[in-house]
Each structure stands twice: as structure tokens, then as C-alpha cells.
Amino acid sequence: MSRAALLVLADGRxxxxxxxxxxxxxxxxxxxxxxxxxxxxxFCRGRVHTAGLVAAALAAAAALGADPRELDAAADARTPSPALRAAARRLGRQLMRAARATWPSGELDLVARHFPKGAHQPVVLGLAARSAGLGPEDAAYCAAYESVGGPATATVRLLSLDPFEATGVLARLAPELDRVVDTAVAAARRVAAEGTDALPAASGPLLETGAEWHAGWPVRLFAS
Incomplete structure (x- = not known):
């Protein structure tokens, strides 16, 4: 396992x-x-305990070798908003392109062929981590951190928020990310015996309704 590979995967660049x-x-x-x-x-605390937890568990399960088709169906079932499902697949397609170029593998190629329009991003994230030689904890940490890092960075742009304050938010949430990752990985390890029903299905209704509202805006700064 190369922790340097984890830095590459988690790098905002x-x-x-x-x-x-x-x-x-x-x-x-x-x-x-x-x-x-x-x-x-x-906002980030609520997000990491809902969408972040679900994404972390999906990513960890994919890194452990669970069937990506079953995981993708589980992700669909846990994403009521059509706008969020579409965004997750767009992100999954882009991540797949980057992962195949960085850590080529037959497994990534097979999933890319099966999902030409993109699998859900957390599933692809777990597969990318697996191809990079990383473990389920690494995949879960990437997913959990993305669930709060993205909103924090976006809010700096949207509100002209002091970036030092936004970074302070992420630092204060670090212990909660640790707990979310522990829960997510434990659930992912049960998938082999219990199927995808073992994965968390935490819900963030305001995220779902907000995504549908946002998708209808004629002008917006972000895609979702």
C-alpha cells in the first residue's frame, strides 16, 4: 500500500x-x-453524517471488492433526487477517466464499459483506490473528506468567506470524520455476508430538495 497514492487521489488537483x-x-x-x-x-456536520457516511461506505465496499453493479444500484436507491443521481454519475465518469489514466487496471476498464455514462462517484472512488493499492479505510476517508471539503471550498467563493475560517471548520470536524469512517468501513465489511442492505442509508432531505431547486436555475456558479 502506498500512502503517496492516497495523497494523489485525495488531492484537489x-x-x-x-x-x-x-x-x-x-x-x-x-x-x-x-x-x-x-x-x-x-452544514458540513450534517452532510458528513448523511451523504458523507453513505459515500464512504460505498467507496469502502468497492475497495473491498464488492460487486460494483450491486453497489451502483445501492447508490441509486440511496439518492432520491434525480439531479443528484445525474451529478454523481457525471462525477463518476470523470473520475473513471482520471483513474484509468493514473492506475490502469482491467477492473476499471470492465466497469467503464458496463457504465458508459458513469457509475456513481463513490463506487468509482473505491475502485480507483483499489487499483491504486489502497484499502477500504483510505477510500472511505477520501469520500468522507470530499463530502465536506467541496462545500467548504465552494462557500469561500460563494460568500467570500475567509479561507482560514473555512479550513478551521474542516479541522474541527476531523474527529467526526474519523467516527464516520469507522462506521462506514464496518458496514462495508458486512456486505460480503449481508449484501448491500448492510450499507447505511442516511438521508439529507434538504440536500435532495435543494439539488432539485438548484438544477432548475438558469444561471449558477456550480454544476450541483
Whole structure:
């Protein structure tokens, strides 16, 4: 296992397309739910325990070798919003392109052929981690951190928030990310015996409804 590979995968410069997505932050800012660093912290805390937990478990299960087709179906079932499902597949397609160029593998090639329009991003993230020689904890950490790192970066742009404050939010949330990853990996390890029903299905209704509202805007800064 190369922890340097984890740094490459988690690097914001990795060309996986995440910079174009706010993780629901743009809709939350517009609705007045994020106006400060304190609001951002509350938003990110809710997001990591819902969407972040689900994504981390899916990524960990993929890294452990669970069937990506079953995981993709599980991701669909846990994403009620059509706009979020479409965004997850666009991100998955872009991540797949980057992963195949960086860590070529027959497994990635097979999944890319099966999902020409993209599998869900957390599933591809787990497969990319597996191809890079990383483990389920690494994949889960990438997914959990992305679930809050993206909104924090987006809010700096959307509100002209002090980037030092946004980084402070992420640092304060680190212990909670650790707990989310532990829960996600434990669930992922049960998939072999129990199937994808073992994976968490935490819900963030405001993220789902906000995504549908955001998708209808004629002008927006972020894709989702």
C-alpha cells in the first residue's frame, strides 16, 4: 500500500471534476442557510453524517471488492433526487477517466464499459483506490473528506468567506470524520455476508430538495 497514492487521489488537483460541484452549498447559501463559518460548520456536520457516511461506505465496499453493479444500484436507491443521481454519475465518469489514466487496471476498464455514462462517484472512488493499492479505510476517508471539503471550498467563493475560517471548520470536524469512517468501513465489511442492505442509508432531505431547486436555475456558479 502506498500512502503517496492516497495523497494523489485525495488531492484537489486530481482531475476528477469535483471543483465544479458545491455539494449543495450553493443552494444552501441562496436559501440563507449558510451565511457564516458557523453555518458552514453545521452544514458540513450534517452532510458528513448523511451523504458523507453513505459515500464512504460505498467507496469502502468497492475497495473491498464488492460487486460494483450491486453497489451502483445501492447508490441509486440511496439518492432520491434525480439531479443528484445525474451529478454523481457525471462525477463518476470523470473520475473513471482520471483513474484509468493514473492506475490502469482491467477492473476499471470492465466497469467503464458496463457504465458508459458513469457509475456513481463513490463506487468509482473505491475502485480507483483499489487499483491504486489502497484499502477500504483510505477510500472511505477520501469520500468522507470530499463530502465536506467541496462545500467548504465552494462557500469561500460563494460568500467570500475567509479561507482560514473555512479550513478551521474542516479541522474541527476531523474527529467526526474519523467516527464516520469507522462506521462506514464496518458496514462495508458486512456486505460480503449481508449484501448491500448492510450499507447505511442516511438521508439529507434538504440536500435532495435543494439539488432539485438548484438544477432548475438558469444561471449558477456550480454544476450541483
Amino acid at each position: 486530481f482531475p476528477a471534476g469535483g471543483h465544479a460541484h458545491s455539494g449543495g452549498a450553493e443552494a444552501a447559501v441562496k436559501a440563507g442557510r449558510i451565511t457564516s463559518a458557523a453555518d458552514l460548520e453545521d
